[in-house]
Amino acid sequence: MSEQRRSPKPRGYEMRKRAEDVGRTRQRIVEAAVHLHGTAGPAWTTISAIAERSGVTRLTVYRHFPDETALFEACSGHWLSQQQLPRPEEWGAIENPVERLSTGLADLYRFYRAGEQMLALVIRDERSVPEPIREARAEMGRQYVEVLADAWPEARDPVLRAVIGHAAAFSSWRSLCRKEGLTDGEAVQVMVTLVEAVGARS
Template sequence: MIAERAGVQRHTLYAHFPDERSLLLACSELAMERNPLPDAEPWRAIADQHARLRTGLLAIYGWYERNAALAACVLRDAEFHALTKEIVAIRWGPHMAAYQEVLGAKLSAKQRALLRLALSFFTWRTLAPEGGLKRAAAVEAMVQAIDSAK
């Protein structure tokens, strides 16, 4: 179906992508190139912990809003499909680790656990589209939850 949609023969597709992994890597690289996850590095310069959390979560939740349909499908499939799980780890893992490091600086273990919850696509989806909160209100709810967990 991919070859048909691209207007090429199957052998052409297989010449470029000999297996499913190489195809998924190429597709995910293109998707991330077109709409990259936010970069955590600039947030390091924000001295105030609450402001850093708000800035980071606003950016991440904005990305989730723009990419909700694709992210929902990919993350759903990653729970049951080992190769998709591997690709998600390759493409999202470094970003999520950077978010944990930068946004989690000086947080207690309990607060870092709540930060992990706040960073989850599923948390955003529960708070915003399903819960009816605007992005800023969802972020504020998570910042308050993290702050109160001292």
């Protein structure tokens, strides 16, 4: 009996498998870059190191991500997708300014604690981060301050907004909680008291 020939796999199957392989390779590259950004920092993350960790060549990395901005955008999106992000839309629904500030700062400080290592390294190596990524991060910070400040009657006071911006900053959380040993809740109370004092001065 002659051996039955196997029918060739449909072209659609081959194309789908190739697309899946490409997707998996891209994901490995992104995960390798995120790991390196969060352990060594962006300034010390080279294409060679990413290629080695993801098991591909430098050319493959460049084929998937032709420039730094594309790679950083993919890394940032992947890392953020794994975090419980701050929810300024929920703070904005709170009318009382002190309650809104307390809720917003507690939410931000929770996020800072969970993502501390990555955030600290990205801020440390800010000059190595592509400008569009830096601008997006700065804009996000401005939005947080806008939501927190708008509940106050003195919302347009530049000093009040500056103090709220200081309270909402990652560096302020790190100074109070890591350097001085406060809990997140204690740090929130300290900053709320400071903002209330500034708001009452006018």
